[in-house]
Amino acid sequence: MARRAKATMRAQGISADPVVIEGRTIAHSFWGRAWCENLERYSDYTNRLPRGRTYVRGGAVLDLRVEEGTIHGLVQGSELYRQQITISPLSAKRWRALTERCTGELSSLMELLRGDLSDAVMREITDPKRGLFPEPREISLRCSCPDWAVLCKHVAAVLYGVGNRLDREPALLFTLRGVDPNELLTRASLSALDTATDSAGALEGDLEDIFGIALEDASPSPEPARATRTKKASKRRGASGARSKRQGTDEPSAPQASAKRTPSVARTRPAKASMILRKELLARGIPSSTIQSWLLRGVLERTDERGVYRATARTQEELAQHSST
Structure with missing residues (x-):
């Protein structure tokens, strides 16, 4: 039935992004497994989750799309049913507290999205009350099927499908909760x-x-001005030098006061x-x-x-x- 529905959708030109699971394992990555484990943590969902797992493994989730605050699904049951799951955004206070608790534990966005995290960060992110994953009170469920249960098997299949989708696109969890993963690093x-x-x-x-010294910021000092001597001054310097040699010293005499100096160029500061x-x-x-x-x-x-x-x-x-x- 699901195959026929897919064929019909293709014939009608309807684009879809189905959940495809190979084998029995729904999710392999840290983020995907953590999402599924978070669902199974709540007793409100335990009765309906097994049927949802069967549906998602059987390829019944024909379309799954995740955007900020909302999950849209299309599941083939006895008929084709539509699901809309609304997730409350993570509060600014809770997100700020989470980033502060993870300070110094993350080095790159790639490491974060791969799930290469320390045990401490994993505990913080998956904490039921303080972490990134939603609680039942933050989740609103809707399905077009006639089942009046809070969590029908079609919605359960879509929720498990999100865990599988996080294997492929882990950043979707941050999109869903309305937060930027870069803020954890920044x-x-x-x-x-x-x-x-x-x-x-x-x-x-x-x-x-300790040393009784004042440490000042190092700043480049202006270069000393070079005096330009006239030919007359050079001749005097030669004569003076000769007299110095006769007096037993190798040092040239000081330049005459009449020697002209080229004015130094002052270093301009902003x-x-x-x-x-x-x-x-x-x-x-x-x-x-x-x-x-x-x-x-x-x-x-x-x-x-x-x-x-x-x-x-x-x-x-x-x-x-x-x-x-």
Whole structure:
């Protein structure tokens, strides 16, 4: 029956993305298995899940599409039925807490999506109350079949189909919950940079206290001006040098006051108004992590001097927004 339905859909020009399972294992990846295990954790679903597994293994899920907050399915039963499963977005508070608990544990997006995670991160992500996977109260189920049960076998098949689809596209879970997986890495990286910067600042302070020295930012000093001597001065220098040799010294005499000097070219520095110091930002209450974020986003630009940044057109706007919060 499912084959006939697929053939009919193709004949009608209807594009579909069916769930295809080889063998009995529905999901192989970390994300797919974790999704299925999360479903089986809840007693509300236990009676209907076995029939759903049978349907999805038999190829009854003819179409499955996942978008932010919604799963759409098309399942062949005694007739062709449509399913719509609504998933509540992950709250900002819960997502922020999850990213903070995973700080320092992730190194790349590829590692995250492959599921190459430490045991600690796995526990946090799969936690029933604090993790990434939805709870029953966050799931709303609808099917066009006449079964009035909260979870019919057609919807159960679609839910298992999502676990299989995560093998192919693990990022769909983040799409479904309305969060960006890059934020797990970005917040972890900024937190690590914040810690490293604060440690460096503490070390600098310790050195000043221990050795009684002031550590200053290294800045290139202007090159000394070279004096250009006239031919007359050169002749005097030669005569003076001869007298020096007679007196038993090899050092030439000092250049005469009348020697002309070429004025040195002053090293120009950017206008002070366009520069801002890191310590000034910290004094305004801007955290180190925010400073690093501004550098990454181009709100501030680095200069050759450590702790000195070049302000941009967006700098004052960001400072004003930070002051108002």
